[in-house]
Amino acid sequence: MSTHEKIDTTAVAETHDALDLRALVPEWIQKLAAYPPGMPLEELEREYGITGSIKLASNENPFGPSPRALAAIEQALSSLNRYPDGSGFYLRRALAERHRVAADAIILGNGSNDIIELVARAFLRRGDDAIMAEQAFVIYQMVVQATGATPRPIPLKHYTHDLDAIAQAIGRHTRIVFLANPNNPTGTIYPRDEWEDFLDSVPSDVVIVADDAYADYVEDPEYPNSLAYHRRGRLLITLRTFSKIYGLAGLRIGYGVGPLEVIEVLNRIRQPFNVSSLAQVAALAALDDTAHVERTRANNRDGLAFLCASCERLGRPYVPSWANFLLIDVGEGARVYEALLRRGVIARPMEVYGLPRNLRVTVGTPAENERFVDGLAAVLGPRT
Ligand SMILES: Cc1ncc(COP(=O)(O)O)c(C=O)c1O
Secondary structure, eight states, rough: OTTTTTOOOOHHHHSSSOOOOOSOOHHHHOOOOOOOOOOHHHHHHHHHTTTOHHHSSSSTTTOOHHHHHHHHHHHHHTTSOOOOOOTTTHHHHHHHHHTTTTTEEEEEEEHHHHHHHHHHHHOOOOOOOOEEETTTHHHHHHHHHTOOEEEEEEETTTTTTOOOHHHHOOOTEEEEEEEESOOOOTTOOOOOOHHHHHHHOTTSOOOOOOOOOTGGOOOOOOOOGGGGGGOOOOOOEEEEEEESTTTTTGGEEEEEEEHHHHHHHHHHSSSSTOHHHHHHHHHHHTTOOOHHHHHHHHHHHHHHHHHHHHHHOOOOOEEOOSSSEEEOOOOHHHHHHHHHTTEEEEEEOOGGGTTTTTTEEEEEHHHHHHHHHHHHHHHOOOOO
């Protein structure tokens, strides 16, 4: 066969019996479902026969990356033959200065997802459990299950983390508690007094992961910045990301701040070059682009107000949000999602979170927000 001949892999698959991996793959991985990837925008447009669609589905920054990040990436392109700096020296130094912590208390990740997974792998074994809210970022349950440990989801109370119930649920086998503040997909926060009571009640050998992915959007004085609660001997890990307000979701970069001993353990199991060189230089440049961050935050503030007011006008309940998205009760989430899609507006249906009545919409530019609201009004029809 010539090397140019195309191999038909479907034919190969059809002429062989399907592989039976049941004896090879641990049962907890057999039970795991892959995170459902979205379709590329271009494919979606082709399938629905639309153009110029807007994506308000993944809580991304509608203004794009910081121009400073783009300039830094351009400069770094010619060094792509080199491996990245495996220690993330300059970025960790900048983050250490910003947060007034030691650089060795910081670990960089291929998105904060990477660090969520490292924490699960470092602390969980079969027979252990980890607690999270039932409607919180889906990745928590997935990474826990992938280690063979048991995820123990706790229902939300009024769409908000029920920190009392979570503290009470901690048992002999609990190793980690995952919290997102603000929470995804509800956008709600728990306030400082509840957080402080929670910290007092959690046993000292349980790791608390405070996922503050949306912290940069919060302007509420009652919001507890978990970074202010790191103390010697406290098993607290704060997660931050460059995917949201910094607009670098496509590059995959986030970080964790925690006790030196914990970060040292996480470093042992991370891949040596888990963060690309472009991600590192872009994040470093984006960190200093306060104009871009301020502009994004102001747009988010106004956009949320507009979306909330529009929901009230349309008679649609919503969950007040402190993040860059809004959870709206549209009655039938899947139907409204489909109908909006046909109009080129991509929001996120919420069945996977057990919220079939809801859609989650990311705050876009003013024009995008208007287009979403116009679409929603048309799809829902006149108010009844
Ligand atoms: C609560 C929460 N944590 C973490 C992430 C993931 O962030 P990253 O892109 O840094 O992996 C998201 C993304 O949507 C999120 O909603």
